[in-house]
Amino acid sequence: MRRLLIILLFSCLLTSFGCAKKTTRYQAEFLSLFDTVTTVVGYAENKDEFTSLAEQIKGKLAEYHKLFDIYNSYEGLNNLKTINDNAGIAPVKVDQELISLLLFAKEQYYLTGGKLNIALGPVLRVWHEYRERALSDPLSAKVPSRKLLEEAAKHTDIEKVIIDEEASTVYLTDPEMSLDVGAVAKGYAVERIARYFEEQGISSLLISVGGNIRAIGGKPGKRGMEAWNIGIKNPDKESPDEELCNVLISGYSVVSSGTYERYYTVDGKKYHHIIDPNTLMPASYFKSITIICPDSGLADALSTAVFNMPVENGKKFIDSIENVEALWVTSTGEIVYSTGFKDFMKVNVKQ
Ligand code: ADP
Numbered sequence: 001m002r003r004l005l006i007i008l009l010f011s012c013l014l015t016s017f018g019c020a021k022k023t024t025r026y027q028a029e030f031l032s033l034f035d036t037v038t039t040v041v042g043y044a045e046n047k048d049e050f051t052s053l054a055e056q057i058k059g060k061l062a063e064y065h066k067l068f069d070i071y072n073s074y075e076g077l078n079n080l081k082t083i084n085d086n087a088g089i090a091p092v093k094v095d096q097e098l099i100s101l102l103l104f105a106k107e108q109y110y111l112t113g114g115k116l117n118i119a120l121g122p123v124l125r126v127w128h129e130y131r132e133r134a135l136s137d138p139l140s141a142k143v144p145s146r147k148l149l150e151e152a153a154k155h156t157d158i159e160k161v162i163i164d165e166e167a168s169t170v171y172l173t174d175p176e177m178s179l180d181v182g183a184v185a186k187g188y189a190v191e192r193i194a195r196y197f198e199e200q201g202i203s204s205l206l207i208s209v210g211g212n213i214r215a216i217g218g219k220p221g222k223r224g225m226e227a228w229n230i231g232i233k234n235p236d237k238e239s240p241d242e243e244l245c246n247v248l249i250s251g252y253s254v255v256s257s258g259t260y261e262r263y264y265t266v267d268g269k270k271y272h273h274i275i276d277p278n279t280l281m282p283a284s285y286f287k288s289i290t291i292i293c294p295d296s297g298l299a300d301a302l303s304t305a306v307f308n309m310p311v312e313n314g315k316k317f318i319d320s321i322e323n324v325e326a327l328w329v330t331s332t333g334e335i336v337y338s339t340g341f342k343d344f345m346k347v348n349v350k351q
């Protein structure tokens with residue numbers, strides 16, 4: 001009897017986590033959804049089990065992508081583009097998931113004092129067009145005129161986004177207005193998907209959509225479940241250090257916004273993609289901001305919104321929200337931490 005117990009104990013030690021079955025780490029990557037790279041990391045008993053999960057995630061992401069798309073229409077689907085195309089014309093009946101996203105985004109408008117405004121569509125479209133043109137023909141790169149931006153800004157009133165939850169419709173009352181959910185859609189979709197799989201009993205998984213990271217639980221390690229180790233990108237591309245630091249998370253989300261990925265250059269000056277609703281220009285306070293909190297939708301919204309707040313205001317704002325931490329890299333390269341950020345940081349960053 002005693003021998004049997006010892007053998008049993010020994011075989012438990014051989015498994016990845018406690019007495020559970022032995023699992024192996026798998027990783028899947030897919031392109032094109034949300035205009036970025038998606039990575040899924042998980043531990044499974046065999047490859048097929050993991051592949052099936054990764055495929056389900058891909059399918060769900062593709063559905064959210066279509067629903068939140070402002071550039072393309074899809075047969076038989078009313079999406080965000082349909083809402084924009086019907087501005088000033090008629091309410092559009094849409095899926096409840098889209099209603100939920102818009103309600104969430106509207107809530108974030110009030111929470112952030114308007115620094116995150118999904119009704120900024122006309123202004124964001126101007127910057128988007130100028131950036132696309134500049135990227136395809138750098139010699140023709142221009143900054144949009146004040147007049148053009150101010151004209152567009154006349155049609156960005158969030159109160160003109162009429163959401164009827166019961167009828168499941170959205171109506172933009174100003175014919176010139178349009179919604180752009182680029183600041184929140186990825187994080188929101190990742191959060192919804194993570195919650196779905198949590199409900200399905202998945203206890204360990206890491207999903208990253210273009211660096212919009214959400215962990216389900218921790219990961220199996222030598223001593224049972226351990227936290228996921230996430231590197232925070234250094235926005236300074238010239239620095240030999242690719243990462244600023246590493247954070248350890250279980251069941252949390254880590255989202256960064258930066259000036260280093262989507263931008264164009266005019267006369268040596270960079271114009272990036274986060275637009276301050278007050279100046280209508282790319283926000284100039286920071287190189288990057290990272291948010292850590294349980295909800296990936298909130299992390300995405302805040303990482304964009306706080307970009308448009310001076311660091312002192314942003315710090316006060318973040319410290320006032322429970323369970324949310326942030327790391328700022330200012331435009332001069334200074335690193336600022338919210339009160340509890342360091343609790344997540346891994347000591348001995350370099351091993
Ligand atoms: P990324 O999409 O690169 O991860 P963000 O989450 O910060 O970065 O979102 C940036 C996108 O959000 C922009 O491309 C634009 O579509 C949109 N956006 C930019 N500024 C604002 C703003 N002030 N309010 C709402 N949306 C914005």
Ligand code: MG
Pocket residue numbers: 182183184257299300301302303304305
């Ligand atoms: Mg964002």
